[in-house]
Amino acid sequence: xxxxxFIGLWDIYRGLLTPTQQEIxxxxxxxxxxxxxxxxxxxxxxxxxxxxLKTCKKQLEEYEEKLGFSKRLxxxxxxxxxxxTDVNIWAEGFKQAHPEFxxxxxxxTDIINKDN
Numbered sequence: 880x881x882x883x884x885f886i887g888l889w890d891i892y893r894g895l896l897t898p899t900q901q902e903i904x905x906x907x908x909x910x911x912x913x914x915x916x917x918x919x920x921x922x923x924x925x926x927x928x929x930x931x932l933k934t935c936k937k938q939l940e941e942y943e944e945k946l947g948f949s950k951r952l953x954x955x956x957x958x959x960x961x962x963x964t965d966v967n968i969w970a971e972g973f974k975q976a977h978p979e980f981x982x983x984x985x986x987x988t989d990i991i992n993k994d995n
Contacts, residue, residue, distance in 0.1 A: 880936050882908060888939040891948050896935060903931045966991050 880888075886908055893901050903921065906912045907928070914925045921928070943949050970988045974981045 880940060885936060885939065888943055888949055889935075891952070892939050892942045892946075895942055896938065900931060900935050900938075903928060904935050907932055963991050 885904075889904060889908065893904070896904065899921075903917055906917045906920065907914070912920070914928045917928045918925045967988055970984045974984050
């Protein structure tokens with residue numbers, strides 16, 4: 880699993896990890912500390928940090944396999960993007976057919992596109 884995939888799963892499932900696992904994975908992936916730096920900070924061996932990270936990666940992959948939240952969020956994001964595109968296409972056609980409503984249609988498309 881690459882770093883980006885891990886962080887995506889970590890954002891969704893980190894609450895299912897133990898506090899120590901959360902701290903170590905945060906230090907490694909988000910704070911970009913080395914295994915040695917984390918080991919020194921936590922008072923454990925580099926091997927202990929490495930094993931913790933390996934276990935966490937495996938757990939996060941298993942959570943995704945069983946629960947599928949990351950996949951579902953991606954699907955919803957894609958569906959939202961398609962809907963926003965459809966609304967924008969409709970809005971442009973509507974404005975051309977009814978220029979008197981251009982201001983209102985622009986306000987609507989601004990709302991639709993705000994988070995996209």
